[in-house]
Amino acid sequence: MIPGMTTSPVAEAPAERPSARRRSPRRRLAVFVLVIVLLLGAAAAGGSYYYSSVLLVPNHSAPRYYDEVFAVHDRNGVKSVTLAENEGTLRPGIWDIRWSTELSGSAQVGEILGRSPGKVERRLLGGALPPIGARVRVNADVWGAGNPRTAFGLDFSEVVVPTELGGAKAWYVGPPAGIEPQTWVIAVHGHNASYTETLRMIGPLHRAGLASLSISYRNDRDAPGSADGLHHLGDAEWRDVEAAMRMALGNGAKRFVLYGYSMGGAVIGQLLARSALAPKIAAVVLDSPVVSWSRTLTFQAEQRGLPTFLVPLTKTISGWRAGLDFDRFDLAQRPPATRPETLLLHGDADTSVPVSAARELAWAAGKLNWPLRYTEMPGAGHVALWNHDRASYERTVTDFITNSVAAAGR
Template identity: 40%
Template sequence: MVSGNGRRRWVWITGLAVVMVLVAATGIGAWFGSEQSIGVVHYGTGNAEVLAVRGDLVTLAQTPETGKPGTYWLEWTGSYAMLGDIVSRAPGRVTRKVLRGSTPSVGTPGHFGNVPPGDPQVAWGIGYTEIMVPTELGPAPAWYVPGKGDTWVVAVHGQNGRRKAELKVLPVVHRLELPFLDISYRNDEGAPPSPDGLLHLGDSEWRDLEAALRQARTMGARRFVLYGTSMGGQVIGQFLGRSPLAGLVDRVVMDAPMIDVGMTAEQGARNFHAPAFIGSLANQVARWRTGVDPDRLSLIRHPPRTRPPLLLIHTVPDTEHPIQEAYGLVAVGRRLGWEIRFEPFEQGAHTEAWNVDRARYERLVGDFLTPSAP
């Protein structure tokens, strides 16, 4: 028989073990969250399989990705296809029409995604030149598509993204005959790494955007339109708040931007079914690892000093940067007299407004950019 002292000792030991497990789990969760936020990732895995081909119709194994409505791309070794909306469904299968590119063979494994393949020539048949932007860390590649006039559109991709993610906006920019510069920045493939090998969520990447504008000015640019998706929006926001070149920006387009790093981290915790405070702890771990103050990276609490007219596009179901971030920025705009045109899209995952309604997206961007056209 266990004595009263023995039982108390056993309860105490059990309680201590539970606390230690909870502390360890919280610490692991916070570190994992910080890695999701600031870790550098280069993608390249497949997520789709071609089951059947009939003319210009391609049947894919149905997954959460391939079963989404809208316009997407399938890439495989050495080739690609732009696929239109779903034309038919069957158990475990979806059929889509090839709109552009090649038709894959049955059994082809590939990557189904929401961004164009390759470069401007591959994606849209638009000629370009690759230039090197001299950043403070070394040369970073950028795609330059020439146009008329001295107002350039400069595009900034998101966290662990690639330049090709910004090519969705190129057709409308090209129709307006505006020069287009699609930049890379530190930690991108082909660009120099950051000194610590980690993302800084816009806190240092904005300097690479500034370097790109300086390079563009040597090539004849005088004014700028900035276009940014996801973390690219935060990069632009930091540039507008901290760069002496911010006054050269006529207007800005942000698509599903990272407006508030704290809100983004809390959403990330919810995505993994963890309590919101894990997101806050993850931000503190990220701060310890990088020296970046995540509280400073809120365009809601710290709006930029330079505030050109902004077209803000955001899909309502976004589970990476929740639309509440956009609502917060719109409220700030009203208070400060900042001209923000907010356009929510009722469907589409993160940065998929173009994919679910290309016609509306291009009309919005075209109308917004037209005053800047020469």
């Protein structure tokens, strides 16, 4: 000790608590798990929001052209085109091919005439001759680049349906001369499509003595947009079909046949459930229809290799964005108030809308007092039953409609 200095006890460093060191790894693990959960949750929410946007946000972007034209032949009057071989160009039946070059165009192709490594030759049935080397795409909506006159030689009118949002364009084709247009077929296209999708059946419907109106609806290129700019999957679009019916009633229509493709089926389902004009519907034709959005979303997730646990979150987000109740769209569980004679058609090779949902509705129809006839076409894809077997499809549909209309007129 130094003289004159006082001493004080030296404070000892507190001993480290053994328990704190033991808890530290657990805390780090808990933080790590929490971060992983938050990241997974954010990824799930982001993926579900993206899936919701695919469903709800209108998409009318320019098409992509995947296939190549290798050759065009004319052998003793039999014209054909040689295309790159793939799943699309090998489909049996009648298809449309379109190309975009300096001179865009379209043609219809039929039976397969021959195959070689990486190539397939198909008969040209009509349309323009595709340029060699052009990139093309295969479409189910044959003559979709045309109109009733170019496809069938039929006179038609471009009319405007006065909807609550504004004017929506449509094609009107009257019945053959001498027939009063009392029964109108109103054709409703599918998701992100246009009324050109309905062109394939305008000719057969005309020959059956019926007037037809192929309509556009909100958020189409040829119709006004909704206030939120989103598809409502049928929950609002049905009012545009009702507007078309009101216009038709003002022009002599007495009864209707509603003809829906894909999402058009969901639109018609909501009209049957909610419109005061539903009793004026003599018959309904549903081609590859969405009869349950919940089942369809789950099926599409499986087809795209997405985890199906995202579907409930996607439905929740979509419901929040567009005010949708997905249970409302399940026609087997929530059948519409009006259930007219219905022809339900579906292909078992559909990769967009599950055929199982159509089978379920067909099975449930008997218990629902719903006079529904179900026709399933083996090997046919989404909205491609006409393409797969044109003669059978046209005969089935026209016989059903003419018989239903005759019964309703008695």
